[in-house]
Structure formats: C-alpha cells, structure tokens
Amino acid sequence: MNKVAENREAFAEGREPIVKYRKIGKSYGSVDVLSEIDLDLMPGEKVAVIGPSGSGKTTLARMLMTLERPTAGTIEVDGELLWHEKRQGKLVPASEKHLHRVRSKIGMVFQHFNLFPHMTIMRNVTEAPIHVQGMGKAEAIRMGLDVLEKVGLADKKDEYPARLSGGQKQRVAIARAVMMKPRVMLFDEATSALDPELVGEVLAVIKDLAAAGDMAMMLITHEMDFARDIADRVIFTDGGSIVEQGTPEDLFERPQSPRLQSFLSRFRQSWFMGGIPEASISAEKRG
Numbered sequence: 478m479n480k481v482a483e484n485r486e487a488f489a490e491g492r493e494p495i496v497k498y499r500k501i502g503k504s505y506g507s508v509d510v511l512s513e514i515d516l517d518l519m520p521g522e523k524v525a526v527i528g529p530s531g532s533g534k535t536t537l538a539r540m541l542m543t544l545e546r547p548t549a550g551t552i553e554v555d556g557e558l559l560w561h562e563k564r565q566g567k568l569v570p571a572s573e574k575h576l577h578r579v580r581s582k583i584g585m586v587f588q589h590f591n592l593f594p595h596m597t598i599m600r601n602v603t604e605a606p607i608h609v610q611g612m613g614k615a616e617a618i619r620m621g622l623d624v625l626e627k628v629g630l631a632d633k634k635d636e637y638p639a640r641l642s643g644g645q646k647q648r649v650a651i652a653r654a655v656m657m658k659p660r661v662m663l664f665d666e667a668t669s670a671l672d673p674e675l676v677g678e679v680l681a682v683i684k685d686l687a688a689a690g691d692m693a694m695m696l697i698t699h700e701m702d703f704a705r706d707i708a709d710r711v712i713f714t715d716g717g718s719i720v721e722q723g724t725p726e727d728l729f730e731r732p733q734s735p736r737l738q739s740f741l742s743r744f745r746q747s748w749f750m751g752g753i754p755e756a757s758i759s760a761e762k763r764g
C-alpha cells in the first residue's frame with residue numbers, strides 16, 4: 478500500500494496528523510500571498526512542495542518554522558497550536574515562550590547553513606541539545622558521533638566549519654537539526670546555494686534520513702527528480718494556493734490542471750536546454 482492510501486486509512490482509523498494547517502492565509506499589506514490553505518502531514522509522511530517562484534512555498538514553510546505569523550487560520554504541530562494558545566478558553570496569539578516550546582518539535586534546514594564559525598563540528602551539533610534541551614554532555618557527544626556518522630562526517634568532528642565544503646556544511650546543518658529529535662523536519666531549498674557537484678551528497682543524506690525516520694518531512698525543492706524519488710505526496714502551489722496534490726506518479730505523469738502541466742513542461746524544456754529552469758523564474762518576471 479502506498480503512503481497516500483496508508484494515510485487515508487490512518488485518517489479513517491482516527492490517527493492524527495503531525496502538522497495541520499487550517500484555513501491559513503498570509504498577506505503583506507493588501508497583497509495576499511497565501512489563502513485558505515488546508516494541509517495535513519501524517520506521521521512519517523514525506524511531502525515535497527513544488528511550484529513557480531513567488532507561489533508561496535517558502536511562506537508556507539516559514540509559518541511552520543515560526544518565522545512568519547499567519548494573518549488567518551491556525552497551525553497545529555503534534556496536537557498543539559503553534560501560533561495561538563488558549564487562555565481562559567479564548568484563542569490568543571502565542572507568547573514567545575509557547576512558540577519556543579512547540580518550535581522544539583520542528584527541525585529546520587535552510588538554503589544557508591548558519592553554522593557557528595567559532596565552534597567545532599561536534600560543538601555545532603551538540604550545543605542546542607545540551608543548552609536548550611538539557612541533555613548531559615556525554616550523552617550529547619555519543620549521539621553527536623552517531624548522527625555525524627550517519628551524515629558521513631564523523632571524521633570531521635574536531636574541524637571548524639571554514640574547513641568544510643558547502644555540501645559538508647549542509648550535512649552538518651542536517652545533523653544539527655536531527656539532534657533535536659524533531660517530530661517534523663523542514664527543508665527549504667536545502668541544495669540551491671550549493672555548487673552542482675555538491676548537491677548529490679546532500680540529497681543522498683536527506684534520502685537516507687527519509688528512509689530511516691518516522692518523522693514527517695516537508696521539502697521545498699526545485700529538484701523535480703528528487704521530489705519524485707523521495708516524496709510520498711507532492712504538492713503543487715501556484716498563486717498562493719495548493720492547486721494540485723497527489724502521489725509523485727499522479728503529479729508528474731498525470732498532471733490534471735493546466736497550470737501544473739505548463740509548469741512541468743517549462744521545467745522539462747529548460748532542463749533539456751541546460752539553462753536555468755524557467756520554473757524558478759517568478760510569475761511577475763514571466764509577465
């Protein structure tokens with residue numbers, strides 16, 4: 478049974494999603510960037526988000542990363558409201574303390590790795606478990622070695638980030654997120670800042686992680702082959718809405734909406750021509 482069918486069954490059995498977006502909207506001034514987004518991520522589910530530049534993918538993720546406040550709707554993570562909390566029976570905007578607590582269930586990997594330059598690789602990955610989660614130092618180091626082993630960097634544990642390649646730095650950033658044992662991991666264009674020859678090693682690590690873990694994953698990516706390879710479900714956003722979603726086979730082989738058909742054909746064409754994927758050129762720029 479594929480994951481989408483499994484999820485239908487999970488819903489029928491009353492199993493709860495790890496992430497629930499409900500009627501989410503986001504505006505900047507009078508500009509609506511996202512509207513009426515309903516989205517569930519089931520435990521262990523890997524969801525790839527694709528769509529043209531400016532379609533709202535990053536904004537969708539940034540709200541889950543607690544970096545942008547939604548202007549409408551609610552988000553729940555692991556049964557807890559993220560951007561709101563209940564006080565005296567009323568829904569009010571979440572305090573920093575509440576956000577901080579729920580945020581600890583979410584692992585994030587960005588385009589830029591933001592490692593601490595003055596800390597060794599081992600300290601980069603153990604700092605938050607020790608100082609935020611209160612893990613004992615010996616246990617953190619044991620776990621750090623194990624996780625660095627998994628991303629193929631145990632031998633770099635005593636190096637500083639400046640001595641690592643971009644791909645290795647991104648693998649450390651992934652290890653750092655995994656150390657927090659998140660319930661859901663978000664990857665926002667994790668490979669787009671890398672030289673092309675370094676992309677494969679990072680995608681391989683994400684793929685191993687996806688195969689091993691029961692954590693949910695949301696991956697925003699322009700790597701269509703990767704989305705197809707790794708995702709249980711692919712979501713296509715355009716103009717601030719989810720236009721189409723389904724299994725990778727459904728979306729890539731039997732796209733239904735004209736917007737997805739045109740997105741994929743532009744993407745394939747530019748990939749074939751060896752140029753910059755037009756899919757990553759913004760809607761405004763396309764005119």
Ligand SMILES: Nc1ncnc2c1ncn2[C@@H]1O[C@H](COP(=O)(O)OP(=O)(O)OP(=O)(O)O)[C@@H](O)[C@H]1O
Nearest residue numbers: 505508510528529530531532533534535536537757
């Ligand atoms: N802080 C902001 N202020 C105003 N407009 C914004 C802000 N952040 C994003 N936007 C607008 O919201 C829209 C969606 O942007 P978003 O970055 O979510 O798209 P995206 O699909 O992730 O694009 P890309 O693939 O280029 O990363 C765009 O039109 C963008 O210009």
